[in-house]
Amino acid sequence: MKQKQKPHNFAIFVARQPIFNRHKELYGYEILFRSGFENFYNALDADASTSKTLINSFLVIGTDSLTGGRRAFINFTEETLKTNLAYFFPKEVLTIEILETVPITHEIIAIAKKLKSQGYKIALDDFVFTDEYRELLPFADIIKVDFLNTTTFERIQIHNETAHLNIKLLAEKIETYEDFHEALSLGYSYFQGFFFSQPEIIESRDIPIYKLNYLEILQQIHKEDVDFGKLEEIIKRDVSLSFKLLKFINSAAFGFASQIGSIKHALALLGIREFKNWLSFVVLHSIAQDKPQELIVTSLIRAKFSELLASSSQLKPQASECFLMGLFSLVDAFFDRDKKEIFQQLPLTDDIKNAILKQQGPYAKLYQFITAYEKGNWESVNRLSEELQLPAEQIAQSYRKAIEWANTFFVHQ
CATH class of the missing domain: 3.20.20.450 (EAL domain)
Incomplete structure (x- = not known):
């Protein structure tokens, strides 16, 4: 029991x-x-x-x-x-x-x-x-x-x-x-x-071309058969994206001892799964250039908070996927389109999509928890923490770490 x-x-x-x-x-x-x-x-x-x-x-x-x-x-x-x-x-x-x-x-x-x-x-x-x-x-x-x-x-x-x-x-x-x-x-x-x-829906407005280009990059990143060489080629198409990615990876948020000078070097150090997650973040950051910075800050905090909590629960093997769930949880606001429409074009796993769209599947309770916490809905936080068996001190520490970590990222961008 x-x-x-x-x-x-x-x-x-x-x-x-x-x-x-x-x-x-x-x-x-x-x-x-x-x-x-x-x-x-x-x-x-x-x-x-x-x-x-x-x-x-x-x-x-x-x-x-x-x-x-x-x-x-x-x-x-x-x-x-x-x-x-x-x-x-x-x-x-x-x-x-x-x-x-x-x-x-x-x-x-x-x-x-x-x-x-x-x-x-x-x-x-x-x-x-x-x-x-x-x-x-x-x-x-x-x-x-x-x-x-x-x-x-x-x-x-x-x-x-x-x-x-x-x-x-x-x-x-x-x-x-x-x-x-x-x-x-x-x-x-x-x-x-x-x-x-929330998405700012303006009737009959098309998605801007630059956002469509970034959507294509996100599609390529999350294909199952993508390889290191292809990822490097995708990034090199966009000079500003390549620059931003290397600047982020060389920031204090990662703490690498030596300077990372190429996409291939970053791939080798991070591994393909982590690299895909971080490239996704940099792409979303680029998409959000016409949005309040708080949108990307909140997405990043959700991502890290989800990852840290997953790491101290039964979801530990899926911590990287939980990071991605938090990161993409506000994707409708980035594109000003319905989440379902955007997710149809992104090859994310069904577990990530179902948690965000239907609040179903293995990540659903964690998703409900992080959204309840950021709104200060303490009654739901209490109930869900018991269901997820999350230690109280771990929750408080993880949220603080997520905020501090996101701040580090933006100071050094």
Whole structure:
């Protein structure tokens, strides 16, 4: 009988959700936190959650790794505001999110005023316009509006009521490009959610020629009978691709002692399976030149996270395939086409395709796990970790390693 996963008090689960500006450039992340699996986020442990989020984000993991030095949005409760916890952390990075559950008292207003005077940025979370918030508005830098739980009328009202103030509006739970464009038209400045990982469907638009060329390369890479010589010829057709590949392989992410000077040398060192995986990444990176960089960052984190978790589970022999599953999981957003349409043209294994398209097969639960984790869906993370028999400390460590590793790649690209 399978034993239930026991919680580990030292396992720190930190996920992040990206926040973009109007140009779809990364502005920061909201940091989501869970300590072990013993209890999920509720009002009773909110104060401890905020404290641990700050300590682990800034001290244990480090914001350079977690946010790349960009803004870290962290929820503050009434109690954590009163304890002056924020002052222990850098105002250049920390954005204080005052939760909607915080009662707006004279004391809270005084705290917000002082934080503002000290240079800290303040965001009001899940904002709905009420009279009690009026006194707090002069000290707010950002208002977050939940697009899933507000009407268009309420969103416009918030914009109109705050237009005369120096406050930016942030639309959260933006999951599609339609949501993004609506918020953009209403004058919002920031956008939180996973809309960037969805295809931006523009009717009657053909796939650009350069993307079709890269699709052909992906087709050739993943043929069963491809050989080293043919792979080298495929890459040499595109000078920029060859340059990018060698630059990536010579980056600190790989840590080779000597410089890799040719495609053949890289093939010999990596082996054909690993080389195909990394060539796939470089090709996808080239395809995403008109997309937010966060799309390729998320794909890379998914790939490494999947590989690391597979390596500590019964899927260890298939870790390389799990890497590829994570890497191609957002392929529809790269091409702005339905996944099924793209996968029909890519000779990936049925196990990879079924996990992503149907959530079936041997990799399905791992795929569900990595997507639940990045969204901070801790209840699903708990259930799936037990089914996959993943140690809690291994999960936390693997996600941190995946982020750090992806960061290394982009610093040295």
